[in-house]
Amino acid sequence: MLSRLxxxxxxxxxxxxxxxxxEAKTFYWISHGGPADPVWTYFLAGAKQWASDTGNKVxxxxxxxxxxxxxxxxxxxxxxxxxxxxxxSPDPGSLVEIVKEARAANIPIVNFNxxxxxxxxxxxxxxxxxxxxKHWAQxxxxxxxxxxxxxxxxxxxxxxxxxxxxxxxxxxxxxxxxGITYEVTEATLDQAEAINRMVDYLTAHKGKVKAIxxxxxxxxxxxxxxxxxxxxxxxxxxxxxxxxSLDTTQEVLNGYVNAGQWQDPQATxxxxxxxxxxxxxxxxxxxxxxxGALYEKDxxxxxxxxxxxx
Amino acid sequence: MTSADTSPRLAxxxxxxxxxxxxxxxxxxxxxxxxxxxxxxxxxxxxxxxPANLLVLVEQAALPGIAAIGMVFVLAIREIxxxxxxxFHLAAxxxxxxxxxxTDPWLSVLAGIALGTCIGLVNGLLAQALRVPVxxxxxxxxxxxxxxxxxxxxxxxxxxxxxxxxxxSTLSGKAFGMVPASVAIFVLxxxxxxxxxxxxxxxxxxxxxxxxxxxxxHAGIATATVRLTALALMGAVAGLAGVxxxxxxxxxxxxxxxxxxxxxxxxxxxxxTRLSGGHGSVVGAAIGALVIQVVLNGxxxxxxxxxxxxxxxxxxxxxxxxxxxxxxxxxxxxAERRQAxxxx
Numbered sequence: 001m002l003s004r005l006x007x008x009x010x011x012x013x014x015x016x017x018x019x020x021x022x023e024a025k026t027f028y029w030i031s032h033g034g035p036a037d038p039v040w041t042y043f044l045a046g047a048k049q050w051a052s053d054t055g056n057k058v059x060x061x062x063x064x065x066x067x068x069x070x071x072x073x074x075x076x077x078x079x080x081x082x083x084x085x086x087x088x089s090p091d092p093g094s095l096v097e098i099v100k101e102a103r104a105a106n107i108p109i110v111n112f113n114x115x116x117x118x119x120x121x122x123x124x125x126x127x128x129x130x131x132x133x134k135h136w137a138q139x140x141x142x143x144x145x146x147x148x149x150x151x152x153x154x155x156x157x158x159x160x161x162x163x164x165x166x167x168x169x170x171x172x173x174x175x176x177x178x179g180i181t182y183e184v185t186e187a188t189l190d191q192a193e194a195i196n197r198m199v200d201y202l203t204a205h206k207g208k209v210k211a212i213x214x215x216x217x218x219x220x221x222x223x224x225x226x227x228x229x230x231x232x233x234x235x236x237x238x239x240x241x242x243x244x245s246l247d248t249t250q251e252v253l254n255g256y257v258n259a260g261q262w263q264d265p266q267a268t269x270x271x272x273x274x275x276x277x278x279x280x281x282x283x284x285x286x287x288x289x290x291x292g293a294l295y296e297k298d299x300x301x302x303x304x305x306x307x308x309x310x
Numbered sequence: 311m312t313s314a315d316t317s318p319r320l321a322x323x324x325x326x327x328x329x330x331x332x333x334x335x336x337x338x339x340x341x342x343x344x345x346x347x348x349x350x351x352x353x354x355x356x357x358x359x360x361p362a363n364l365l366v367l368v369e370q371a372a373l374p375g376i377a378a379i380g381m382v383f384v385l386a387i388r389e390i391x392x393x394x395x396x397x398f399h400l401a402a403x404x405x406x407x408x409x410x411x412x413t414d415p416w417l418s419v420l421a422g423i424a425l426g427t428c429i430g431l432v433n434g435l436l437a438q439a440l441r442v443p444v445x446x447x448x449x450x451x452x453x454x455x456x457x458x459x460x461x462x463x464x465x466x467x468x469x470x471x472x473x474x475x476x477x478x479s480t481l482s483g484k485a486f487g488m489v490p491a492s493v494a495i496f497v498l499x500x501x502x503x504x505x506x507x508x509x510x511x512x513x514x515x516x517x518x519x520x521x522x523x524x525x526x527x528h529a530g531i532a533t534a535t536v537r538l539t540a541l542a543l544m545g546a547v548a549g550l551a552g553v554x555x556x557x558x559x560x561x562x563x564x565x566x567x568x569x570x571x572x573x574x575x576x577x578x579x580x581x582x583t584r585l586s587g588g589h590g591s592v593v594g595a596a597i598g599a600l601v602i603q604v605v606l607n608g609x610x611x612x613x614x615x616x617x618x619x620x621x622x623x624x625x626x627x628x629x630x631x632x633x634x635x636x637x638x639x640x641x642x643x644x645a646e647r648r649q650a651x652x653x654x
Contacts, residue, residue: 185613186616190565191564191565192563192567192568193565193568196606196607196610197606199366200363200366200370200607200610200611201610201611204355204357204358204360225559225561228482228559229366231362247467247563250469
């Protein structure tokens with residue numbers, strides 16, 4: 001009697017589990033980043049959370065900027081008949097042919113983190129530097145922090161790099177009609193040198209600079225040290241810009257930076273996988289999702305907590 | 311300048327009056343270079359001469375400048391220490407971690423300096439034991455210290471709590487309301503170490519060891535001890551610069567101290583210290599640090615890219631090396647002329 005009951009229970013469990021197992025899909029999350037890069041740990045966390053929440057399987061891989069290796073990973077996912085692929089673009093145009101192959105195999109393929117319009121992805125999820133630049137400039141104008149005739153200083157790590165150029169494009173679309181002038185200056189990727197160069201510039205142009213837009217994470221995250229060395233009090237010159245570092249969340253909390261741009265890495269992965277899943281279920285994503293949040297002092301604590309791993 | 315009289319002396323003639331041996335100080339070149347650069351940049355870009363800018367410039371030169379004045383002793387013994395920047399960083403990281411763990415900030419500072427001294431000492435002991443040049447040993451210790459800093463700091467900036475604030479307020483404060491503490495320490499240390507190099511037994515022995523190690527050893531100088539002391543001093547000075555940085559900035563970030571070795575060597579050579587050892591000038595190295603910072607500051611103000619700034623610092627180093635070589639050839643020729651004159 002007892003063994004029959006056991007068999008019945010086991011049969012019931014199996015009857016419930018088999019359809020659920022059959023419904024679980026397999027997705028591939030492929031990144032050009034590196035596992036040691038702090039920002040990519042947040043992207044990865046978003047993918048893992050999505051797998052845990054949906055019960056689907058997500059195979060993840062990092063390729064450390066190796067284009068050939070990433071192309072190979074996408075092809076392997078196509079060969080394995082993945083239910084969906086989400087991938088970053090290691091280099092603009094580098095995945096054009098592979099995306100065609102995925103689409104030909106009816107495998108949804110979603111681009112995340114950095115857009116690659118040349119490839120025919122089903123959708124894009126992530127930041128848009130032009131939009132970010134526009135938002136930063138608009139923030140300064142809307143808050144009355146800059147007006148016609150004012151001068152805004154925009155330090156960037158590498159002048160001419162795509163992100164800075166795109167951000168400047170967005171900023172220009174707001175500042176030019178408003179009669180606000182600006183200058184982009186080089187800070188360099190070495191933080192100590194960046195701070196020195198920024199201090200030099202600010203000391204020589206202190207009276208002229210009415211606001212600062214940090215076009216990169218390193219420059220915005222160096223504002224406190226620059227202000228302290230140049231003798232500028234927190235809040236004396238409004239600052240807005242990238243805010244994906246603990247330095248910047250602290251600067252926002254302490255009044256050195258008015259607003260920081262959070263890239264939403266976890267949400268980016270989560271939404272990209274959701275869109276791939278939706279496409280796998282036959283609902284075509286006919287739109288892109290632009291992620292990102294501009295945080296101020298009242299919400300900076302949330303991002304500070306995430307970044308400090310508390 | 312002197313010119314030897316090479317005309318043959320007539321028999322029975324009176325001994326010619328010895329001309330005074332006038333020699334320009336070894337710092338002359340760097341002082342002239344500094345004056346020319348300041349004048350030129352002030353002319354090209356007026357804000358360069360603003361007191362606020364000049365003060366910032368001196369403040370930026372202070373910490374690598376402290377490393378440079380330590381490097382003078384290492385160059386004087388005919389060696390090069392590449393680990394300066396990494397020791398600077400590790401000392402600051404160690405002090406920051408200790409402060410964060412609740413240790414008294416001033417004790418933590420001493421621990422940071424002691425750590426720097428120990429690394430310098432270990433560099434010296436390894437160089438002695440392995441009989442390899444210090445440059446090779448410090449190439450290794452540079453990587454090791456850099457790696458340790460990354461492990462301890464987890465690749466992130468460390469910002470210890472201020473505690474009672476006396477340490478941070480002292481080092482981020484200004485003497486006489488305008489001179490940053492780091493600048494005051496830089497000037498006082500330069501003056502003190504100039505005296506050590508030129509007015510103490512250790513200083514003379516360091517220069518003698520670098521000038522001719524065999525002769526110095528024959529003369530009874532414990533050259534091994536002198537070399538160890540010079541390297542320990544370098545480590546201590548690098549550690550001191552690191553903890554000053556921590557106190558002044560309140561934080562130590564992963565890239566802090568990068569490029570200090572090149573800066574320190576260039577500044578010392580610009581200031582008249584010889585790469586071939588045997589002679590150094592602490593004051594010259596301090597002025598050399600200012601020259602480099604003037605170039606970097608001026609180029610940043612003129613909107614010239616950092617790549618050209620790196621080029622300019624590299625060119626300064628090459629120029630200093632060339633000047634050192636030309637100076638040696640000139641001195642050797644002059645000595646030969648003198649010898650010939652005496653023989654005649």
